[in-house]
Amino acid sequence: MGMVPEMVIFDYGQTLADEGDYDAVRGNRAVLSMAVKNPRGITAEQLQVFADELTKDMEGLFGEEKRGKAEGEFSAVSFDRYLYEYLEIELGMPWDEVERVFWKGAARVRVTENVEKLLDYLYREGIGTAVVSNMMKSTQSLKEKIDGLLPGNHFSFVMTSCDYLFRKPHPRIFAMAQVKAGVPADRIWYCGDNLFCDVKGAAGAGMKAVWYTPYAKKGQEAPDGVDYLTVNSWDELIEVLESLKRGGKEEW
Known part of the structure; x- marks a missing residue:
């Protein structure tokens, strides 16, 4: 007999929200x-050409995700300060506002299909929810974005990697999430679209990993020796949870 989770943690991009038009x-x-x-x-x-040069220079400091390295993280604020100050551009607004203005301009965002239905279901069932995302943007910026997209959400906490040093799949960011959740790792399900960062990372931290596929990048390689659940819609995840309530077996 499987166990219903006490907490479900979500990735942000291509999991809670689709930022494909970026x-x-x-x-x-x-x-x-x-x-x-x-x-x-x-x-x-011209600004983007220089931004790309900075990003390439930083690979030696933080590594490349595609190389399979567990990474540290830097903030959009530190990146923007170097970018604009080096080019002698004065913006006349706080750096956290620069971050928000850029994000709003760059991304056309929509929530993923039926995610509101899933979140309502989890809340009614007494299952906690939270968000942990790899991004340069601050936790506060992401929380504001999520609150705008999903008003009335009940997320217990939101975390972005730039505020916590480590990027997924590093186990330390998942360990921090577990501390915030206040429940054992094996009672947490982590849902994300990336087989390396989300699935391998969560499973390696002792959580139950869920690969959410509708917006996932094609051609990802399945991690060796990792058990995980694949769902092709949020309705499918609800069905899995309902089955567990009826005494069904875990599917991974």
Whole structure:
């Protein structure tokens, strides 16, 4: 007989929300429109060229996710400070606001299909929920984004990797999530779209891993020796939970 989880933790991008329509140049343009000084006349496209150069230089410090390395994380604020100050662009607003303006301009966001239905179901069943995401943006920025997309949500906590040093799949970010959840790791289900960061990471931390596929990147390699549940819709996850309530077996 399987056990219903006490907590379900979600990834953000391509799990709770679809940010498939993402254009960094569009975000740059939104920020530059608010510049107080831009003495070199830097365009959004030129800004992105330099941003890409910075990102490449930072690979030696933080590694590349595609290489399968557990990584540390840096913040959008530190990145933006270097980017704009080096180019002598004065923005006249706090750096956390720069982060928000860029994100709003760059991303066209929508919630994933039936996620509201799933969250309502979990709340009615007394199952806690939370969010842990790999991103340069702050926990506060992500919380504001989620509250706008999913008003009335009941997430116990939200975490972004830039505020907690470690990126998924590093076990320390999952360990921190478990502390915040206040329940044993094996009573937590972690749902995400990435087989490496989400599935392998959660399973390695002792959680039950759920691979959510509708918005997942194609061609991902299944991690060796890792048991996980695959769901192709949030309705399917509800069906699994209902089966467990009736005394069914876990499917992984």
